[in-house]
Amino acid sequence: MRTMANRIVFMGTPEFALPSLKSLIDSSYEVVAVYTQPDRKAGRGQKVTWSPLKKLAASHGLQVIQPQSLREPRETELLRSLAPDIIVVAAFGQLLSKEVLDLPPYRCLNIHPSLLPRHRGPSPIITAILQGDEVTGVSIMLMDASLDTGPILRQREIAISGDDTAGSLGDKLAQLSAELLLETLPLWFEGRIKPQPQDHSLATYSKRVTTADAQIDWRLSALEIWRRVRAFNPWPVCYTWYQGRRLKIWEAIPILKGSDGEVGKVIALTSDFPTPVGVVTGDGVLGLCQVQIEGKRRMSAAEFIRGQREFLGYLLQT
Numbered sequence: 001m002r003t004m005a006n007r008i009v010f011m012g013t014p015e016f017a018l019p020s021l022k023s024l025i026d027s028s029y030e031v032v033a034v035y036t037q038p039d040r041k042a043g044r045g046q047k048v049t050w051s052p053l054k055k056l057a058a059s060h061g062l063q064v065i066q067p068q069s070l071r072e073p074r075e076t077e078l079l080r081s082l083a084p085d086i087i088v089v090a091a092f093g094q095l096l097s098k099e100v101l102d103l104p105p106y107r108c109l110n111i112h113p114s115l116l117p118r119h120r121g122p123s124p125i126i127t128a129i130l131q132g133d134e135v136t137g138v139s140i141m142l143m144d145a146s147l148d149t150g151p152i153l154r155q156r157e158i159a160i161s162g163d164d165t166a167g168s169l170g171d172k173l174a175q176l177s178a179e180l181l182l183e184t185l186p187l188w189f190e191g192r193i194k195p196q197p198q199d200h201s202l203a204t205y206s207k208r209v210t211t212a213d214a215q216i217d218w219r220l221s222a223l224e225i226w227r228r229v230r231a232f233n234p235w236p237v238c239y240t241w242y243q244g245r246r247l248k249i250w251e252a253i254p255i256l257k258g259s260d261g262e263v264g265k266v267i268a269l270t271s272d273f274p275t276p277v278g279v280v281t282g283d284g285v286l287g288l289c290q291v292q293i294e295g296k297r298r299m300s301a302a303e304f305i306r307g308q309r310e311f312l313g314y315l316l317q318t
Contacts, residue, residue, distance in 0.1 A: 009084040009104075011035040015052045016170055017090035019178035020111060024088070025060050027182060032082050033063040035070075037093050071097050079103060086185075089143065090177065098145055106189060108143040111181060113173040115139060115155055117203035120148035125173065126166050127206035129231035132223075135159055136169070138177045140184050142195050149203075151195035154184045165233040211236040218264040218318045222254040222284030240279075240316045242293065242308075250298055251290035259285050264316040277301045279316060 006029045010021050013036045024031050034057035042049045050058070057064050067075045076099055086106040089096070101108050114124035116139040121127075128136040137157040144150040156176055160169060187193045214236040216225055229238045229252045238249045253274065261267050261280040269278050269287060278285040288301040293308075305311050 006030050007032050007083060007085045009033050009035065009079065009082055009087045010090075011087060011092040012053050012090040013037045013051045013093050014091050016113065016174045016177075017053050017092075017111075018056055019174045020088070020090050020181050021053060021056055023178040023182050025056075025062075029185070031062055032084060033065055035065050035067065035092065038066045038068060067094075070094055070100055076100060076103075086189075088181065095145075095147065096143060101143055101145070109153065109184075109188070110141050110143045110148070110150070111177045112139045112141060112148055113137075113170070113177065114206075115157060116141060116148060116152060117198040117200060119204055119206045121206040122208045123206040125170050126209055126231045127204075128160060129164065129166060129169065130227055132227060133160055136173070138173055138180055140177075140180060141198075149198060149200065151197045153188060153193050153195055154180060156180050165230045167234040209236065214238045216240045216249065216316075218279060218316060219282040222256060222281045222286040225281055225286050226252055226254040237292075242311065242314065242316065245294040247294070248292040248298075249288060249290075250292060253287040253289060255285040255287050257284060262315060264318045266312055266314045266316065268312055275301050277305055277312065 008024055008029050008031050010024060010031055012021065021034065034053060036051045036053045039048045039050055041047065054064050065078065069075065070079070076097070079100060080103060084104045086104050087108040088111070089108060090111040096108060112124065113136070114128060115135070115137040119127050125136070135157050137155055139155045140153045141148070142150040142153065158172060158176055184193070209232070214228070214232045216228070216238050229249050232238050233250060239246045240249065241247065255273065255278060259267065259280045263280055263282055265280045267278055267280060267285065269276055273287055275287045275289045278287040290298055291301055291304050292298040293304070
């Protein structure tokens with residue numbers, strides 16, 4: 001057996017994968033190809049856009065491969081021709097067949113942004129905030145035929161602060177992933193890591209998020225809505241409806257005291273709070289800090305109500 005492996009195929013798509021790929025590019029390992037999802041149309045003009053990973057790979061002259069499905073025989077043969085020692089996966093977006101999983105001598109490793117077996121599935125960062133977790137982390141695991149069920153090679157923990165959004169927490173976990181990957185690879189190549197099976201009885205799951213999930217139900221508690229505001233920032237962004245237009249809530253604070261107002265009613269807050277306006281919820285008041293009405297830019301709630309006097313006292317739908 002070789003004592004050192006260095007031919008790496010990297011698979012990923014979103015920004016979360018960028019620090020890990022960059023760390024490999026800057027290392028002594030040879031990245032022989034980067035796999036990412038096919039180009040998509042995006043924006044009002046529906047222009048074809050490259051994934052963040054494709055942009056990084058192309059800027060370093062790396063071979064970029066964008067299969068519709070890795071399960072097609074010709075794609076498997078192309079991958080085999082690259083002779084990777086190991087495949088590293090970070091939010092690629094496709095399940096790998098057993099043939100692909102068994103192809104490299106040092107197997108396929110997956111970087112997952114949670115402390116497995118907690119929050120398996122496609123939205124672990126969002127779910128950790130929604131659930132009010134105080135800590136989360138990164139797991140590097142051996143991939144098997146099921147989703148996020150393989151044995152763990154290494155994990156690292158990080159605290160979730162009350163200021164964290166899915167965006168800020170994702171950035172922290174992405175950087176942590178890159179650091180942990182470079183620490184893990186030499187230990188794995190040298191046979192110094194014994195994979196630890198997951199305790200499947202402790203598994204929890206994160207579901208795929210849609211825009212509909214971000215609509216606010218004011219009957220929920222202020223604490224729960226606040227978590228949703230943070231979890232759905234920067235996407236899909238929590239929203240409510242005001243005069244027939246979508247009003248996005250980018251930042252908010254929970255005010256854990258009761259109010260006699262009707263659920264969904266917009267009320268004025270005293271100078272004791274960092275924002276002058278809040279909404280009555282099923283339990284407590286949610287202070288609105290930064291909002292965005294459809295067709296306009298983001299702005300503070302204070303600035304918004306200066307141009308929307310009728311907002312105070314308005315009843316938002318539940």
